[in-house]
Amino acid sequence: MQVTNSVMAKRDKTPPKGRYQSSMSKDDSKQLTEWLVAVAEKRDKKAFSALFSWFAPKIKNVAYRQFNNEAQALEIVQDTMTNVWRKAHLYHPEKGAATTWIYTVMRNVAFDALRKIQAKKEDLLSDDIWPLVEGEVTETESFSDYLMDKRLLNLVDTLPDNQQQIVRAVYFQDMTQEQLAKLLNIPLGTVKSRLRLALAKLRQQLDDQSQD
Amino acid sequence: MIKHHPKLDLIQAYTQGKLPASLSAAISIHASMCPDCQQLIDEQTELHASSVFENGGVNEVIYETETLSKIFAEADLDAMISAITSDDSVSQSQPVADKQVEINGQTYQLPRALANINHSNFSGIGKISRASLDLGEGDLHSHLLHIDAGGSVPSHTHKGFELTLLLDGTFSDESGEYVKGDFIMLDSSHEHTPISEKGCLCMTIADDALHFTQGLSKLLNPIGKMIY
Numbered sequence: 001m002q003v004t005n006s007v008m009a010k011r012d013k014t015p016p017k018g019r020y021q022s023s024m025s026k027d028d029s030k031q032l033t034e035w036l037v038a039v040a041e042k043r044d045k046k047a048f049s050a051l052f053s054w055f056a057p058k059i060k061n062v063a064y065r066q067f068n069n070e071a072q073a074l075e076i077v078q079d080t081m082t083n084v085w086r087k088a089h090l091y092h093p094e095k096g097a098a099t100t101w102i103y104t105v106m107r108n109v110a111f112d113a114l115r116k117i118q119a120k121k122e123d124l125l126s127d128d129i130w131p132l133v134e135g136e137v138t139e140t141e142s143f144s145d146y147l148m149d150k151r152l153l154n155l156v157d158t159l160p161d162n163q164q165q166i167v168r169a170v171y172f173q174d175m176t177q178e179q180l181a182k183l184l185n186i187p188l189g190t191v192k193s194r195l196r197l198a199l200a201k202l203r204q205q206l207d208d209q210s211q212d
Numbered sequence: 213m214i215k216h217h218p219k220l221d222l223i224q225a226y227t228q229g230k231l232p233a234s235l236s237a238a239i240s241i242h243a244s245m246c247p248d249c250q251q252l253i254d255e256q257t258e259l260h261a262s263s264v265f266e267n268g269g270v271n272e273v274i275y276e277t278e279t280l281s282k283i284f285a286e287a288d289l290d291a292m293i294s295a296i297t298s299d300d301s302v303s304q305s306q307p308v309a310d311k312q313v314e315i316n317g318q319t320y321q322l323p324r325a326l327a328n329i330n331h332s333n334f335s336g337i338g339k340i341s342r343a344s345l346d347l348g349e350g351d352l353h354s355h356l357l358h359i360d361a362g363g364s365v366p367s368h369t370h371k372g373f374e375l376t377l378l379l380d381g382t383f384s385d386e387s388g389e390y391v392k393g394d395f396i397m398l399d400s401s402h403e404h405t406p407i408s409e410k411g412c413l414c415m416t417i418a419d420d421a422l423h424f425t426q427g428l429s430k431l432l433n434p435i436g437k438m439i440y
């Protein structure tokens with residue numbers, strides 16, 4: 001680690017972006033993002049296998065260099081990829097590259113593992129120190145409280161695909177309806193009406209359930 | 213306005229997960245109040261992520277798969293992938309634990325990064341009280357430090373470094389006034405006498421290990437050795 005005397009001076013400059021993007025093409029980066037979004041939105045196992053194949057050897061190399069232990073490195077791979085599968089809905093394509101997001105998932109897993117070894121603590125602090133989503137659970141709309149409910153999660157699965165996609169993007173990935181319309185290449189009005197339909201259907205089913 | 217920020221080398225070590233939990237939490241709390249540092253952290257994370265993952269593109273998946281089958285021969289690749297994907301539940305973001313501390317009738321909301329760290333009861337003399345944070349980091353000792361309105365900490369220096377992160381309220385010392393979010397790193401050459409007119413709550417991290425006496429610039433070396 002280099003310690004410079006002119007840290008403050010350096011901080012005024014933005015990092016030279018071109019340099020580190022050169023060896024990975026835009027297409028590659030786009031492909032990784034598509035796979036990750038497919039995992040998030042469709043629980044696409046094929047896309048997950050592709051991500052696994054691309055990332056696992058790299059993660060293992062990094063973890064092996066850090067822990068100097070074969071079994072530990074494999075555990076980091078397994079835990080990281082498990083979190084990728086389970087937390088993909090927290091990834092925001094508009095906020096950054098898939099590689100950056102998966103890196104942070106790996107870094108958090110390794111941090112907790114290291115703490116377990118060194119401080120003998122299993123307190124899993126990484127998600128508090130580096131929250132994967134800014135301002136989680138700060139939604140004020142009362143409906144989002146319902147969305148935290150597992151019951152409702154199951155109901156979301158019963159929606160038609162095109163409504164499910166929109167509910168997941170808006171409520172689990174915090175996308176705006178405008179962003180979504182652009183991404184899906186459909187009119188904003190269609191996004192709005194699908195979301196309205198989906199929410200109405202969810203409310204209806206919740207009411208039905210609570211009357212059982 | 214926040215005037216004191218973590219230096220770039222600390223920010224880099226933080227984004228790479230190389231700092232102890234206490235310092236990581238302190239930088240996280242500072243960044244949650246300082247958009248400039250948050251932006252720097254995002255940039256550094258992106259930089260480091262691409263340097264870690266940049267070798268080889270998607271077109272090399274076939275090659276990677278060969279490597280993959282070597283790496284995971286014993287673990288059985290397909291079994292690993294299907295074990296992961298067979299569990300279809302989605303991680304729900306945990307509701308952020310709402311943790312407050314009450315000291316002498318004053319209630320403070322603790323930041324998220326401290327919400328799951330246990331601390332002892334507050335104890336102290338006069339207007340100063342502290343509680344130790346249970347992080348198990350050896351010579352690194354972390355505390356919550358509370359100064360009641362009108363209180364001051366006796367003049368002191370440190371063997372190693374002392375970080376003071378102002379969580380709420382204000383205090384001042386010989387160098388000026390500090391506000392909520394200020395990240396104040398002092399080494400053993402500094403002597404100071406903090407005074408708080410209206411009261412404040414801080415997180416402090418001090419290192420009492422002798423090998424830190426050369427100050428902050430050497431901070432990362434011993435930690436590096438401790439980790440690797």
Ligand SMILES: [Zn+2]
Nearest residue numbers: 217218246249
């Ligand atoms: Zn800052």
